[in-house]
Amino acid sequence: EIADYSVRCLLSGAQFESSYTKGDNKLVVATDSQKNTVFYLAKTLPAEKVMVPEVFATEIAKFMVNKYDHVTSCQVKIITKPWERMQLNNTQHPHSFYREGKETRWTEAVVTKINPPSKIGLSARIDSGFYDLEVLKTTNSAFTDFWRDELTTLPDMPDRMLSTKVLCQWKYVAGNIDALENIPFDAIYAGAKRNTLDAFANDPRAWVHASVQTTLYIMADRILNDFAAVDDIYYALPNIHYFPFDLSPFGLKNLQADAEVYMPIADPSGYITATVSRPSKGKI
Numbered sequence: 029e030i031a032d033y034s035v036r037c038l039l040s041g042a043q044f045e046s047s048y049t050k051g052d053n054k055l056v057v058a059t060d061s062q063k064n065t066v067f068y069l070a071k072t073l074p075a076e077k078v079m080v081p082e083v084f085a086t087e088i089a090k091f092m093v094n095k096y097d098h099v100t101s102c103q104v105k106i107i108t109k110p111w112e113r114m115q116l117n118n119t120q121h122p123h124s125f126y127r128e129g130k131e132t133r134w135t136e137a138v139v140t141k142i143n144p145p146s147k148i149g150l151s152a153r154i155d156s157g158f159y160d161l162e163v164l165k166t167t168n169s170a171f172t173d174f175w176r177d178e179l180t181t182l183p184d185m186p187d188r189m190l191s192t193k194v195l196c197q198w199k200y201v202a203g204n205i206d207a208l209e210n211i212p213f214d215a216i217y218a219g220a221k222r223n224t225l226d227a228f229a230n231d232p233r234a235w236v237h238a239s240v241q242t243t244l245y246i247m248a249d250r251i252l253n254d255f256a257a258v259d260d261i262y263y264a265l266p267n268i269h270y271f272p273f274d275l276s277p278f279g280l281k282n283l284q285a286d287a288e289v290y291m292p293i294a295d296p297s298g299y300i301t302a303t304v305s306r307p308s309k310g311k312i
Contacts, residue, residue, distance in 0.1 A: 030125055031079050032109040037062045039092060040101040055098050065091060081106040082154050082200075082213035085137035090150065090205065093139050105136035131161035131194070133217060139205060150205040156213065157197025157262075158221065163228055164191035164268075168237050189290060191268040192240065194224055198251065198258045211257045220261075223250040240265050240300045248304035260305035267298040 039057055046052040069088055070078055077083050085104040092102035110133065111125035135156040142149035169190035174182075198220065202208050227236065227247040236246045248261035272287035282289050 029075075029079060030111045031081075031084075032111060033081065033084070034107040034109065035066050035085075035088070036103075036105040037066065037088060037092065038103040039096070039099045040103070041096075041099045043098040057092075057096060057099070062092075080213050081108050081133065081135045082137065082156055082208075082211070085135050086139065086152060086154065086205070086208060089137050089139035089152075093141055093150065101138060101140045103136065103138045106134065108133040108135075129161075131158045131221070133158045135213075152200075152202045152205045152208055154200040154208070155197055156200070156217065157195070158217070159193075159195040161194040161196070161221065161224065162191070162268075163194060163225065164270075165189070165229060169240075169243075170238050171240075172238075189270045190240070191270060192265040193268060195262075195264040196220055196224060196247070197262045199260050200257055201259055216251075216255045216258060219254050220251050223247055223254065226250075240267065240298065241302070244300060244302055245304060248302070252304065252306060260303055262301070262303045264299065264301045267300070269293040269297055 039062075041055075043055050046054075047056050066088060069084070069091060073084070073087055077087055085106045088104045089102040092104075093099050109127075110129065111127060114121040114124040114126055116124075133156075135154060137152065137154045139150050139152045142151055166189050167187055169188050170186050171188065172184040172186055198216070200208065200211060224247050227243060227250060231237070231243075231246060236242050244263045244265055248263060251261050252258060270290040270292050272283050273289050273291040275282040275289065
């Protein structure tokens with residue numbers, strides 16, 4: 029198997045101030061050292077800790093805050109560049125791959141000492157997600173009964189073509205870093221993608237497709253219901269518009285029920301976002 033990662037590592041700590049204000053570099057951990065650390069861990073950690081980006085990012089961050097007393101927090105972001113093994117003559121090739129999909133999976137882990145400078149106790153937060161998952165459906169999407177005033181020209185659209193490029197991200201928070209060990213990160217990623225696609229295409233409830241907003245909400249609600257480890261879900265769904273092209277100057281019908289040829293319109297377009305969270309466990 030192949031894991032192709034782009035890794036960003038950021039170190040934080042109050043003692044770095046002198047490197048900014050006094051030109052004192054004694055505590056600066058050079059980029060070269062951080063690069064070497066990532067390669068070192070990739071080589072020495074068990075494969076199961078390298079192949080899952082959330083686990084690998086957390087291992088890098090743990091290593092940094094434990095190795096350097098003056099580092100109080102380490103933020104590691106990993107962007108995955110997935111590969112799929114080639115199949116030739118119905119047989120998986122042993123060493124040839126191609127890029128799978130078009131969406132990009134990413135993760136960012138932050139590990140912080142609970143009581144610096146002591147190394148006893150680490151808290152962690154992991155943000156994960158994917159972006160550039162482009163989807164399109166030719167029907168079963170509506171936008172009607174919206175606010176109207178003297179500046180409104182858009183007609184009701186009880187059925188339309190809908191396309192968007194999905195950005196989805198979710199958050200895990202652990203007061204004790206050991207709590208992260210049993211989280212099924214790969215399964216959650218796969219489930220988030222599956223729920224996103226299924227809600228977009230297959231949800232049988234008509235109201236789910238009344239707008240991009242309702243579809244977004246159901247996508248997030250499904251993920252929260254399926255995975256207790258996820259604290260909240262953020263989606264950004266930009267409208268990618270395709271409108272029927274008017275062919276009437278050429279004696280052809282291509283509007284409303286006759287629409288078959290569409291033209292993409294880049295701007296203006298809606299940009300729908302929301303964060304859906306679990307109910308607060310605090311006092312009401």
